[in-house]
Amino acid sequence: MKIRLFIALILSDETLDHINNFRASIYADDEKTRWESREKLHITLKFIGDVEEEVIPLILEELESVLKKYNKIKINFAKFGIIKKYSEPKILWLGLQRSELLEKLHNDIDNVLADIGFDKERRRFKPHLTLLRIKRNADINKLEILRNSEIDFPGTFAEEVALIKSELLPSGSVYTKIESFKLK
DSSP states (O other): OEEEEEEEEEOOHHHHHHHHHHHHHHOOOOTTEEEOOGGGOOEEEEEEEEEEGGGHHHHHHHHHHHHTTOOOEEEOEEEEEEEEETTEEEEEEEEEOOOHHHHHHHHHHHHHHHHTTOOOOOSOOOOEEEEEEEOTTOOHHHHHHHHTOOOOSOOEEEOEEEEEEEEEETTEEEEEEEEEEEOO
């Protein structure tokens, strides 16, 4: 049986509180938008895709071998951005400041998974949190206010990386941690 997987950097509860409070203060839910739930906020380090269930132990073994070399990682938030499709806004994201250590972690994970047969990422690594899903005819003015807002919450240390299963359901995706690893 195939399972859809990705590897994510998990943020602390305190950091998620800051993000949730900030976004709620500027843009409340409405019928044209949907905030990602707190449980789904993460930074994707590597999207693996559909894999056979029996491969998961090998992925975990390789992931653990990489992660034991890493201490917690300092992250700072940089700016908000909007992903558009056919000139319509679809996703609001929160980007991170460039971090050589985070890029190295991404590359190390990508390389070790390539060694066991997974495709390397072709696109440049752009660490971010997907915050808001946007439907047609959303209030562009409110989106622009949020996109142009100053980040008023502190940087943090990320101390956990997880292998996550993603199930695509009609109601949206559901994420389940298969295993997580604490960074020193």
